[in-house]
Amino acid sequence: MNDITLKGITWDHPRGYEPLVASSNKYYEITGIKVNWEIRSLKDFGDQSLVDLARKFDLLINDHPHSGVAAQSRCVLALEEYVDPHTFTHLQLQSAGPSFESYHYQGHQWALPIDAAFQSACYRPDLMDVPVPTGWQDVFDLADRLKRKNKFVGMALCPTDCLCTFLSLTAQFGAPIRDASELVNLKTGTEVLELMRRMREEFYAESLNWNPIQLYDHMAEHDEIVYTPLAFNYTNYSREGFRKNSLVYSNAPGITSVLGGAGIAVSSTCKNKQEAADFASWICSKHVQKGIYTQAQGQPGNIKAWEDPLANSLTSDFFINTRNSLDHAYVRPRFLNWPVFQEYLGNTIHRLLKEEEDIPSTLYHLNDAYEEIKHRVGRSKKAFF
16 A cells, blocks of 8 residues: 555535545545645635645645746646646546636646536525526516515625626626736726626625625525525535525526636645646546545536536536536636736725725726736735725
8 A cells, every 4th residue: 555645725615625535535445545635715715825835735726817826936737747648638628618728827737627616696496486587687677576575686795706796797798807908998897896786785785795605505594595696606505405405506697607616736846746646637537526526515627527417416407507607607817916916806896895986996996906917027915006
């Protein structure tokens, strides 16, 4: 038996750690290689420094906007150099939507997609008595209807999810934010922020304080919120017995939404680089993803698992119902300082929603900040004001 132990870091939710633990236990049975996992908060998953994590861990479950940091710092391995070419091609062809390509940046593959997610809609099937909305006017019509029965549409609009909702809507409105473009033109930015203000005014009051997990926990345990149009999806909540009530997921109104999910990267300081890369490619393979990974609360990054009848029967057809939004998911910028800027962007939009700040002034400021951060040399945490 091997005496190799790899140390990994993931995020704090059953979707984030249970499939990793179950799969790692199986891998130990096969290879004798141990993989131990630690957890961090959902916010740190999106914002914590990849460079710092790579100093402490061998395997990193990370977010694709950090690919620019990976390319500049080389803190994680370029996995095409370690994964068998045949296996690498299969993983690329079996990508759930644009997940695989989202970790490919400046000619290298900085992570493999282990988990696929994006913003989508969901509802309580026992409380929903009208067709699922397909557009934003349908959503607000539903909100009006529900209020008459003391029920609500809800959202996740904490700062991180303000950011992601803004990105989804700008993409839907024909102005997706790209590395080389301005952040957003005044017309589209105004339309999006006015729509988000309308959400704040007409949706469940606590929405401004919630991330998706808090939103779904409330929906599943209480009967006030019937529907949410746009939040990062979690297959766990569509499984019988996960919470008091199950949720059913559907495509986002307008279909297009921001890609989330997670990749598995290997630290460049790892002492057992090939063994770590072998584990990463194994856990992302179709037989693991559609088997033990999905069965243990996972949300796979391999499309073969999304197409699997058993995976859909476990999750109230989660994968079938949201496939259109997955296939049209928008990939965020990945340049070096985007992770710093996205945190600032989310905080700025959240403050605008809470404090009635002027929309044009906010957009002019954000466009200037975006232009400046793109041209900074080196990673920066310097404030924008």
